[in-house]
Amino acid sequence: xxxxxxxxxxxxxxxxxxxxxxxxxxxxxxxxxxxxxxxxxxxxxxxxxxxxxxxxxxxxxxxxxxxxxxxxxxxxxxxxxxxxxxxxxxxxxxxxxxxxxxxxxxxxxxxxxxxxxxxxxxxxxxxxxxxxxxxxxxxxxxxxxxxxxxxxxxxxxxxxxxxxxxxxxxxxxxxxxxxxxxxxxxxxxxxxxxxxxxxxxxxxxxxxxxxxxxxxxxxxxxxxxxxxxxxxxxxxxxxxxxxxxxxxxxxxxxxxxxxxxxxxxxxxxxxxxxxxxxxxxxxxxxxxxxxxxxxxxxxxxxxxxxxxxxxxxxxxxxxxxxxxxxxxxxxxxxxxxxxxxxxxxxxxxxxxxxxxxxxxxxxxxxxxxxxxxxxxxxxxxxxxxxxxxxxxxxxxxxxxxxxxxxxxxxxxxxxxxxxxxxxxxxxxxxxxxxxxxxxxxxxxxxxxxxxxxxxxxxxxxxxxxxxxxxxxxxxx
Ligand code: NDP
Numbered sequence: 001x002x003x004x005x006x007x008x009x010x011x012x013x014x015x016x017x018x019x020x021x022x023x024x025x026x027x028x029x030x031x032x033x034x035x036x037x038x039x040x041x042x043x044x045x046x047x048x049x050x051x052x053x054x055x056x057x058x059x060x061x062x063x064x065x066x067x068x069x070x071x072x073x074x075x076x077x078x079x080x081x082x083x084x085x086x087x088x089x090x091x092x093x094x095x096x097x098x099x100x101x102x103x104x105x106x107x108x109x110x111x112x113x114x115x116x117x118x119x120x121x122x123x124x125x126x127x128x129x130x131x132x133x134x135x136x137x138x139x140x141x142x143x144x145x146x147x148x149x150x151x152x153x154x155x156x157x158x159x160x161x162x163x164x165x166x167x168x169x170x171x172x173x174x175x176x177x178x179x180x181x182x183x184x185x186x187x188x189x190x191x192x193x194x195x196x197x198x199x200x201x202x203x204x205x206x207x208x209x210x211x212x213x214x215x216x217x218x219x220x221x222x223x224x225x226x227x228x229x230x231x232x233x234x235x236x237x238x239x240x241x242x243x244x245x246x247x248x249x250x251x252x253x254x255x256x257x258x259x260x261x262x263x264x265x266x267x268x269x270x271x272x273x274x275x276x277x278x279x280x281x282x283x284x285x286x287x288x289x290x291x292x293x294x295x296x297x298x299x300x301x302x303x304x305x306x307x308x309x310x311x312x313x314x315x316x317x318x319x320x321x322x323x324x325x326x327x328x329x330x331x332x333x334x335x336x337x338x339x340x341x342x343x344x345x346x347x348x349x350x351x352x353x354x355x356x357x358x359x360x361x362x363x364x365x366x367x368x369x370x371x372x373x374x375x376x377x378x379x380x381x382x383x384x385x386x387x388x389x390x391x392x393x394x395x396x397x398x399x400x401x402x403x404x405x406x407x408x409x410x411x412x413x414x415x416x417x418x419x420x421x422x423x424x425x426x427x428x429x430x431x432x433x434x435x436x437x438x439x440x441x442x443x444x445x446x447x448x449x450x451x452x453x454x455x456x457x458x459x460x461x462x463x464x465x466x467x468x469x470x471x472x473x474x475x476x
Contacts (some may be wrong), residue, residue, distance in 0.1 A: 001053045003029035003063045005155055006070040008083060008100075010037040013127070014073030015045075016134035017100065018160045029054050029063040033074075048355030054104050057083075061090040062329025068095040069152055071125075076101040084111060084122075084371035087319055093119030096148050104265060105176030105183060108143065109348075112175040115168045124175070126182020128365035129161070137161035139171035139365035141185070143178030161364030168360040173350030180269075180344050181357055186282040189230075189366050190259075191333035194283035196234050196419040199326045202408065206415050207315050211248035213238035217319060222363075225327055225397075227368030252436030259285040266340070275340040278428050279333035282420040305416035318411070324404035329425035331398055334375060335388035336428070389432060398429060405429075 006017040014032070018041065021028045025450045027050035035055060045356040054060040067090055072083050080101055087097055097120055108124030113250035115122040123144030127134065139159045142149060143240040161168035172178040203209045205219065215238035222231045224293050240249035241289060248430060263284045270277040289296075312318045336437055345352040358375035361367055378391035388394050396404075407425050412419040440472065446452035453462040462476040 002065065003027050005029070006031065006054070006060050006064055006068070008060060008072055009071060009086075010041055011073070011075075012131050012371055013100070013134050014071075015041050016140075017073060017127070018051070018374070019045050019048055019158070020135050020137070021155070023166040024260075025049065026155060026158070029060050030058065031055075039217075053077035057086045058090050061087070066092075066095070067103055067121075067151055068092075069098065069155070069303045070387055071098040071100050077104050080107075081111075084092070084115070088115060088118055088120060091120055092160070092185040093184045094121075096121040096123060096144075096152055098123045098125050098142070098152065099179075100125050101125075102182070102260075102262060103179050105143075105179040108176035108179045112144065116251055121145055123148050124179040125151060125156075126172075126178045126185065128182060128185055128361075128367075130366070132184045132280065133161070133364045137168070137364050138392065139185075139360050139363060139368070141172050141181045142169070142179040142362065143172050143174060143176055143180075145172060146173065152348065160204065160360075161368075163359075166359060166362075168363045168365070170353075170356050172357070173190050173348075176346070176348070177350040177352060180348070180350075181352070183262050183265050183269070184332060184340050184344070185361065185367060187270075187277065187284075187340075188260035188290065188333055190263035190266075190283040190287070190335040191421060192228075192230055192330060192367055193424075194286050195279075195329050195333065196230060197286075198412075198417075198419045199322050200234070202322055202412055202417055202419070203319065205417050206310055206312060206411060207318060211238050211250060218347060221323055221326075224323075225371060226369075228332075228371075229366060230369075236270065251257040256291045256293060256389070257286070258291075259287050263287070269344070270340055273343045275336070276345045276428065277336040277338055278424040279329065279421060283333075284422040286418075286420050291414050306414060310411060313413075318407075321404035321408050321441075324401035325408035325422055327403035327404045327451075328398045328429070329422050331371075331389065331394050332425035332428055333392070333421075338379075338388055353379075353383075354384070354385075387432065389429070402426075402429070429445050445460060459476065 001004040004026040005021060007014050008031040010030060010032040018028050018030050030038050030041060038053055042053055052063050053061055059264055070087055072080060074080055076085050085139035094247045112122040121144055126141035127138050129138035132182050137160055140156050142156060157169045160167040172181050182425050200214060203214055205444055215235045217234035218231055238250060241253045267281045267284050287455040340355060341352055355376045358372045374393050378385060378388060385391055389398060409419060409423050409426050409449060443454040447454045447465055449465045451464055453464050455462055462475050464476045466472050
């Protein structure tokens with residue numbers, strides 16, 4: 001036995017992860033259900049490090065030093081269960097099974113519990129950064145036991161992205177915590193992309209900017225607070241030409257967005273937890289709206305837009321307004337995402353360090369951004385921060401941006417440009433800061449039609465009004 005670690009499942013992600021491990025000096029046992037993929041990996045990249053070719057799961061297990069560490073990178077779902085079952089039969093107590101696929105954290109909790117009963121560690125691990133990240137350094141979010149992380153952690157940290165000499169990998173928390181955090185990460189990614197899309201739509205529709213001008217604007221934004229991978233690649237996509245013609249690439253792409261499901265999971269779970277992730281939810285729904293082609297076609301030309309065309313006197317100021325609205329909305333989306341991690345940790349009994357999550361997202365992953373440093377600082381200073389929005393830096397940012405934000409949302413409405421992300425974020429901001437919310441009236445309605453009772457601002461207890469009688473108040 002000589003291999004330090006094994007990877008089974010050698011499609012795009014597994015192959016690149018195995019190469020990353022080998023390049024960092026780990027000897028890697030490699031296996032794939034269809035042997036051709038294993039052979040192709042070693043034939044093409046065999047000189048990058050030490051690969052040990054394995055024909056079967058049993059072979060793989062035999063080749064490993066103990067405690068054995070096996071990373072599964074197969075298709076999420078039934079495939080993962082099948083491979084886990086084969087591995088569990090072949091491994092011995094103390095060995096570590098890592099699932100690096102995009103599993104739902106509820107599945108991960110089930111699998112962890114089943115393997116724990118068999119004496120095995122199961123480490124559900126979120127891996128972000130796509131194909132390139134897997135090869136060059138992803139952001140890695142492992143769950144499972146602290147004991148498993150002691151053995152596994154140093155290997156994962158060695159292949160993760162590094163920012164300021166800090167690896168973008170840390171032990172997230174027990175059982176499904178890693179996959180949970182990866183799920184929320186993807187939800188935030190959805191929100192971030194939706195907001196960028198709205199900024200692009202506004203500048204283009206209201207100001208009539210060309211795609212070249214827009215690419216330049218995003219390039220400029222990328223040198224300030226908004227500096228991030230997503231803003232950087234927005235400039236790149238906007239600057240791209242149609243490979244089949246003269247026009248802009250973005251103009252020939254069908255305007256219907258796909259989704260693989262992690263954004264949807266985030267919203268589903270947020271509903272269960274009661275966390276208002278309105279920014280993420282609007283982003284998921286905006287993708288659904290874009291995909292309802294028949295409805296859009298039926299409405300086009302039937303539903304009217306504004307009768308007067310909006311004119312903007314000072315275009316440069318509007319661009320700055322949109323930038324500020326984008327940043328403020330983005331802060332809200334992240335604040336909601338971090339709230340969800342906090343609520344999930346409470347519900348599932350995980351000890352998650354929120355600042356550490358911001359730290360490991362600074363590199364490798366799709367939402368890597370400069371302002372994650374600010375999030376890390378905020379939670380380091382005040383671990384029990386009630387909301388990211390009330391941290392002094394972020395409060396100042398949204399306060400300074402709020403006038404711009406209001407102008408942008410108002411202009412969007414007047415111009416007939418949908419901004420569900422900007423709008424939801426601004427409404428959330430206003431809801432948080434308001435003295436009184438209309439929830440009071442809703443409580444009255446609920447008491448009237450269903451005797452659901454209400455509480456008072458000036459007395460303890462619950463009360464019910466005798467709505468159909470003399471309108472007297474009774475203690476409930
Ligand atoms: P795929 O999701 O396309 O899965 C293909 C791999 O799964 C192949 O190696 C295939 O083997 C194997 N497989 C499928 N079913 C079984 C089974 N029943 N038994 C054994 N092996 C099986 O591969 P990717 O590399 O794209 O992704 C791997 C995992 O990583 C997925 O969970 C994905 O969600 C996740 N992920 C992907 C990212 C991406 O950017 N692609 C980013 C982050 C995570 P065979 O060759 O024999 O068909």
